[in-house]
Amino acid sequence: MAETLLDIRDLKTWFKTDDGMVRAVDGVDLRIDRGETVGVVGESGCGKTVTARSVLKLIDMPPGRFENGQILWQGRDLIPLPAEEMDKIRAREIAIIFQEPMTSLNPVYTVGDQIGEVIRQHENLSKKQARDAAVEMLRLVNIPNPGKRVDDYPHQFSGGMRQRVMIAMAMSCKPKLLIADEPTTALDVTIQAQILELMQEMKERLGMSIMLITHAMGVVAETCQRVVVMYAGKVVEEASVEALFGNPRHPYTQGLIRSIPRVDRGAEQKQRLEAIPGTVPSLLQPPTGCRFAARCKYVMDVCTQAMPPLKEAAPGHFVRCVL
Secondary structure, three states, X not given: OOOEEEXXXXXXXXXXXXXXXXXXXXXXXXXXXXXXXXXEEOOOOOOHHHHHHHHOOOOOOOOEEEEEEEEEEOOEEOOOOOHHHHHHHEOOXXXXXXXXXXXXXXXXXXXXHHHHHHHXXXXXXXXXXXXXXXXXXXXXXXXXXXXXXXXXXXXXOOHHHHHHHHHHHHHOOOOOEEEEEOOOOOOOHHHHHHHHHHHHHHHHHHOOEEEEEEOOHHHHHHHOOEEEEEEOOEEEEEEXXXXXXXXXXXXXHHHHHHOOOOHHHHOOOOOOXXXXXXXXXOOOOOOOOOOOHHXXXXXXXXXXXXXXXXXXXXXXXXXXXXX
């Protein structure tokens, strides 16, 4: 049995708004073991990022609040911890790469100062030692001439290089878990491949785990061992990569996979990409039954009467569907 690092149990992160309570994450269970890469997929607004930010308690409270659940980090529940205790865990044990590096980096400080600040907060180093460590981290993420670039500002880097700086910052304290929130979304495909390869290389070097949040099923197939599919604040399917792509059981997962362009078949026959009809239900007043029912071609009366439980349909393959 692999050691479980992160164990999220029945997490509910809700937001109070003028229109009512938004159930952004509404009863999520998620586990990450030591050394594995877990992909969390689903369309925009399904709760992926809120789940990730909840782990590090980076939710603004108010309007957000933890309505229920536990976030167990190596057996210790993070939800009741005070801010001082969370500061010891952030970056040192659990690090995060945000989606847009330009807005995540401070434009008025050099990248060396920003990486060094993280290092000095957790390690007893002088300013010069922290700067030297920042240079070494820039070298590890393959930024050319790191001794000079350490004194440059974020606007002097390209999008791909800024993302490398974010990875250097996240890796600077050698965390056990890296949360990567759509780290390649704003990058072209060539740079995407380089960033994913770099993350894999750093994972193997440091022996860490990765929680990879993405829209791209192709990225998941290439880099992850296990996949969690989210829809409207809930987990609808969880399986190994091989099981999920080989035998997707939830209609939503099937729709996501059918929407991927098939390069291997394109030369033989032209085929229109499939789209999932309809829209995501409002999380202010989610439907009583299955939240995918209004968009599902297999819908039955029982689907709209009660939320189906997440059942183990095959060893290690869980699905939230009456079928």
